[in-house]
Amino acid sequence: MEVRARAPGKIILAGEHAVVHGSAAVAASIGLYTSVLLHLPSPEDNDDALTLHLMDVDLKFSWPIGRIKEILPHSVNNSASSPTTCCEETIKLILAVLEDSKKLESKIGIASGVVAFLWLYTSILGNKAAKVTVSSDLPLGSGLGSSAAFCVSLSGALLALSGSVEVDFDREGWVSFGEKEQQLANKWAFEGEKIIHGKPSGIDNTVSTFGNLIKFKSGVLTCIKSNMTLKMLITNTKVGRNTKALVAGVSERKKRHPDAMTSVFTAVDFISNEFASIIQSSSFSDDDDVIKKEQNIKELMEMNQGLLKCMGVSHASIETVVQTTVKYGLTSKLTGAGGGGCVITLLPALLSSAVIGKVIEELEQCGFQCLIAEIGGNGLEFRFDGQS
Numbered sequence: 566m567e568v569r570a571r572a573p574g575k576i577i578l579a580g581e582h583a584v585v586h587g588s589a590a591v592a593a594s595i596g597l598y599t600s601v602l603l604h605l606p607s608p609e610d611n612d613d614a615l616t617l618h619l620m621d622v623d624l625k626f627s628w629p630i631g632r633i634k635e636i637l638p639h640s641v642n643n644s645a646s647s648p649t650t651c652c653e654e655t656i657k658l659i660l661a662v663l664e665d666s667k668k669l670e671s672k673i674g675i676a677s678g679v680v681a682f683l684w685l686y687t688s689i690l691g692n693k694a695a696k697v698t699v700s701s702d703l704p705l706g707s708g709l710g711s712s713a714a715f716c717v718s719l720s721g722a723l724l725a726l727s728g729s730v731e732v733d734f735d736r737e738g739w740v741s742f743g744e745k746e747q748q749l750a751n752k753w754a755f756e757g758e759k760i761i762h763g764k765p766s767g768i769d770n771t772v773s774t775f776g777n778l779i780k781f782k783s784g785v786l787t788c789i790k791s792n793m794t795l796k797m798l799i800t801n802t803k804v805g806r807n808t809k810a811l812v813a814g815v816s817e818r819k820k821r822h823p824d825a826m827t828s829v830f831t832a833v834d835f836i837s838n839e840f841a842s843i844i845q846s847s848s849f850s851d852d853d854d855v856i857k858k859e860q861n862i863k864e865l866m867e868m869n870q871g872l873l874k875c876m877g878v879s880h881a882s883i884e885t886v887v888q889t890t891v892k893y894g895l896t897s898k899l900t901g902a903g904g905g906g907c908v909i910t911l912l913p914a915l916l917s918s919a920v921i922g923k924v925i926e927e928l929e930q931c932g933f934q935c936l937i938a939e940i941g942g943n944g945l946e947f948r949f950d951g952q953s
């Protein structure tokens with residue numbers, strides 16, 4: 566039996582980091598996906614191993630099922646319908662097993678992804694033998710939510726074959742889960758994100774599961790219906806960073822300067838709320854109206870970038886993108902955890918393609934990589950028809 570599941574990456578338009586501390590944030594899914602292919606062998610195959618192939622980092626693992634039962638005894642009595650948190654002790658136990666394999670020495674950031682995989686797999690499917698392959702369109706560890714897309718697509722594939730949610734095996738093409746099943750996949754993905762991020766707000770897994778444009782505050786999701794065509798240029802500075810360390814750094818700064826940082830988070834809350842209300846106001850009387858709204862969005866992005874700098878999560882490479890785009894009258898801000906990674910630039914509706922071409926050329930000359938992604942598409946989907 567086999568299923569393929571996919572979940573999109575995201576950009577955060579306003580509110581990253583502050584959202585971990587209770588402020589509102591606005592995010593949109595993008596048309597770049599992580600896909601998981603889950604194959605459960607039939608009993609006559611006599612397969613007695615769980616294998617994982619991470620194509621993006623060219624790593625393969627294989628664990629005998631007996632070993633899985635030993636390290637993760639909960640896999641014997643797993644319950645797919647009640648998401649549970651992996652405790653520190655278990656994370657350490659799994660990491661010790663991974664160190665045995667010696668494969669992760671040069672790819673240390675990947676270890677937490679493999680721990681999340683083992684936790685989600687054994688909690689949802691128990692100790693069955695299987696072959697799992699993961700591949701992604703997203704750059705890993707760059708602010709586009711690769712960890713969330715990984716956890717969401719994995720949770721979706723595992724739940725689809727767990728027997729504990731309703732799915733129609735005869736449907737062709739990509740299919741979405743029902744709302745109850747989406748909620749369950751989202752909760753499991755959040756447990757995976759906790760292993761990778763330490764203290765996630767839940768915004769990344771939520772937008773990856775449900776897709777579209779969302780506002781998110783203190784775990785509560787509000788869908789944003791927008792008629793505004795938001796076009797963003799995404800620039801990957803290719804400077805590597807780690808979300809867990811950046812999120813922890815902001816919390817440390819908050820401990821040192823609680824009042825100042827609380828004021829910064831409050832300012833971001835206002836920015837995100839204003840951002841959401843601008844994009845969800847439905848009617849545009851004329852071009853001037855669009856220009857006025859874009860002008861307001863630009864200002865909000867500029868203020869948000871300034872506050873992210875106050876939080877200590879900007880980077881010289883991010884500032885270079887901001888300075889380069891400002892020469893063309895364009896506004897940019899970091900997206901995701903910062904510290905390098907990706908930057909978004911608002912491309913106004915009336916901006917000529919010649920100017921867009923010039924900006925991209927200049928950014929690419931700095932060694933960055935640019936892409937224009939579709940904003941606000943579908944969330945988690947799966948298919949049984951063997952197509953990719």
Ligand SMILES: Nc1ncnc2c1ncn2[C@@H]1O[C@H](COP(=O)(O)OP(=O)(O)OP(=O)(O)O)[C@@H](O)[C@H]1O
Binds near residue numbers: 699
């Ligand atoms: N396709 C994948 N294959 C293997 N591991 C992955 C994959 N995608 C994500 N991961 C895991 O997620 C980690 C990257 O997550 P991280 O949160 O640091 O960055 P991000 O999610 O891309 O950015 P942000 O959280 O800022 O949006 C990787 O080091 C790895 O552990």
Ligand SMILES: C[C@@](O)(CCO)CC(=O)[O-]
Binds near residue numbers: 581
């Ligand atoms: C930095 C952060 O706000 C967004 C990462 O995409 C972390 C989180 O919300 O979990």
Ligand SMILES: [Mg+2]
Binds near residue numbers: 710711712762808
């Ligand atoms: Mg992440």
